[in-house]
Every structure is written in structure tokens, then in C-alpha cells.
Amino acid sequence: MITPNRPEDVADTRHTVPLTQLIHLMAEYQHLGAHRDTFLATPADDTFVRGCGIVAGCIATIGIIVGAVGGWQGGVALLVIAAAPVLLALHRGVINRQNRAARIDLFDHGVTVYRSGQRVAGFRWDSTEVRQHSIPFHDTTPVTYLLELSGPGGVEATIDEEGFARAREWARAIQSAVTATQLPVAVAAIDNGETVPFGDLSLSLDALTFRDEALPWEDIQLIDARSGHIRIKLSGMWMSLAPVSTIPNFYIFNELAERLRLTPVG
Incomplete structure (x- = not known):
């Protein structure tokens, strides 16, 4: 068999190639590295x-x-x-x-997602945007896990705990890998004077910007997202910004924002 050269080639062979092999073909095309774990569909109740x-x-x-x-x-x-x-x-x-046939496969450098009747979607940690609808701030807080993944070329996939078992494990693994891979790049960009966008928000050395309104770091007292919205405290007053679910790679945003708030450039 000839190894596919494009994602379309991988999709076109789905009727003749076993699913596991199809997933590894996509992983090979995306250069995802060694296979680490598989999360199967949630058992039917x-x-x-x-x-x-x-x-x-x-x-x-x-x-x-x-x-x-x-x-x-x-x-x-x-x-x-x-x-x-x-x-x-x-x-x-x-x-x-x-x-029944849905599965998530984790690799060293990315993840693949498959649902019955759909194409295998591949995502690399260094280029994936993750939007999580509910962010756990304490281990005891119940959370409904739902992640929206998007990558270059318009590749998208939605994964949730109703469709896939061991939701807490795959959610943490995906978020941790994306954050660990992309955070150093974002830090370097900001150190170089660039502005890093996160949906309607953006971060720079000087300010947090929301819809073209620049909010200097020295004016921001606190940043909070436990209500499901990004909120900031300015002069004792809370200002609501964007919903957490609209922020791509929220954990990177949160880490950068806290660093910049606590160490503003003078």
C-alpha cells in the first residue's frame, strides 16, 4: 500500500483500511511521533x-x-x-x-480524533487552538468536559465526556501538552514586543486589550475567570470581558496575563 501524501488521501482510504491503521497514517502525515494512549467511546448506557x-x-x-x-x-x-x-x-x-467506534489517540506531538462516519482529524500541539467550555479551578468542583479543537486548514473536532470515556484524563493531557508546547513561544513573542491574540482579547508588555480598548497592567488589580467569564478588577470595580469558552488556549492566556499583571514593565 502507498502511504497517503495528503489528508484527502487518508480520508479516501477509510473504506478499505482498518481504523487503527488509518489513525496511524494520519499521525505519520502530521508527524505526531510515538503513540501514547487511546481513549475509547463512552460505554452506551x-x-x-x-x-x-x-x-x-x-x-x-x-x-x-x-x-x-x-x-x-x-x-x-x-x-x-x-x-x-x-x-x-x-x-x-x-x-x-x-x-461506538469513536476514539481519541494521543501521540508525543499531537492527537487524532475519530467519530463514526467522519474523517480522522489530526492536530499538532504546536498549532492547535483549544476552547474549553468549563474550566475547573478546584479538584472538587464538578466540571462537564467539552473541548473544541481547531487546527490549520480549518480542521476541527469537538470532544466531550458523553462521547469519550476518561474525560478528565484526556482533557488534562491535551491542555497540558498544548500549554507546554506553545507557552514558551508566546512568552518569547511578548518579550520581543509583539502582541499575542486570544480571540477578542490580546496581551502585550504594556496592556491587556479587549476589543481595541487597551487596559494597562498597572491598572489591573485582579484577573478572575471562575464565573465562566474573564473578569478584571479596575480601581475596585469588576469589568466583565469575554466568556472563557471563546478564549483559545485559555491556560496559556491565564499564565501570560498573571505574569504580566504581577511584573508590569515600568
Whole structure:
């Protein structure tokens, strides 16, 4: 077999090449290095489907009884209501089938994401933007893990704890790898006098800029994101900026912002 030269070549072979081999072909194309870990799809939970079936059966039975004793209008209404949990169960079954073959594969220099019926998406740590919808600030705080990955060329993938098992592990691994790889580059850029963008926000040696409004570091007392929004404290007053979920590579932004706030350039 000839090794694909482009992502399109990898995608075009998906019907004839085993999934594991297809993933490693993408990893080879992206130069992701050695394989480190695999996270498979979350096991299908049939409890919800069974519960819907029980509820639908009970409502339908009552509807039949009501119709049999002469209340046919009420019986028909109950049968219509019984259809709702049936539809929910069917929808859940479709999702379970779609997720069955899903997997995340971590490599030394990046990650691949696959969902049933879709192309294998590959991302390198040095060029990936990660948007996380909920940021854990304490280990005891419950968090719903949902990450949006985007890379050069418009490659995108969304991964969440409903689709993939061991969410805390893969979320931490991805965020840690992206931060460790890209943080030194961002620090060097700022030291060289450049401005580093993070969505609607940007950071430089002199200020944090939000939608063209420059906020000097010496005026910023605190930076907080525990409410789900980036907030800063100016002269004792809190100012809300952008939602955390819109900030690409939030952990890099947070580390840089704290460093610049605590050591402003005089």
C-alpha cells in the first residue's frame, strides 16, 4: 500500500483500511511521533433507553384501559404522550451507535480524533487552538468536559465526556501538552514586543486589550475567570470581558496575563 501524501488521501482510504491503521497514517502525515494512549467511546448506557421503554409502556397501557372503558379521547391522548419517550429512546440508540467506534489517540506531538462516519482529524500541539467550555479551578468542583479543537486548514473536532470515556484524563493531557508546547513561544513573542491574540482579547508588555480598548497592567488589580467569564478588577470595580469558552488556549492566556499583571514593565 502507498502511504497517503495528503489528508484527502487518508480520508479516501477509510473504506478499505482498518481504523487503527488509518489513525496511524494520519499521525505519520502530521508527524505526531510515538503513540501514547487511546481513549475509547463512552460505554452506551442502556438504563435511559430501558427507562423510556418502561414509561412508554405504562402510559400506553393506561391509555388502552381508558379507551376500553369509553374514554377514547383520553386514551388517544395518552398514546400520543407515550410516543415521546419512544422517540427519545430511538434518538439515544442512534447516538449510541454513532459513538461506538469513536476514539481519541494521543501521540508525543499531537492527537487524532475519530467519530463514526467522519474523517480522522489530526492536530499538532504546536498549532492547535483549544476552547474549553468549563474550566475547573478546584479538584472538587464538578466540571462537564467539552473541548473544541481547531487546527490549520480549518480542521476541527469537538470532544466531550458523553462521547469519550476518561474525560478528565484526556482533557488534562491535551491542555497540558498544548500549554507546554506553545507557552514558551508566546512568552518569547511578548518579550520581543509583539502582541499575542486570544480571540477578542490580546496581551502585550504594556496592556491587556479587549476589543481595541487597551487596559494597562498597572491598572489591573485582579484577573478572575471562575464565573465562566474573564473578569478584571479596575480601581475596585469588576469589568466583565469575554466568556472563557471563546478564549483559545485559555491556560496559556491565564499564565501570560498573571505574569504580566504581577511584573508590569515600568
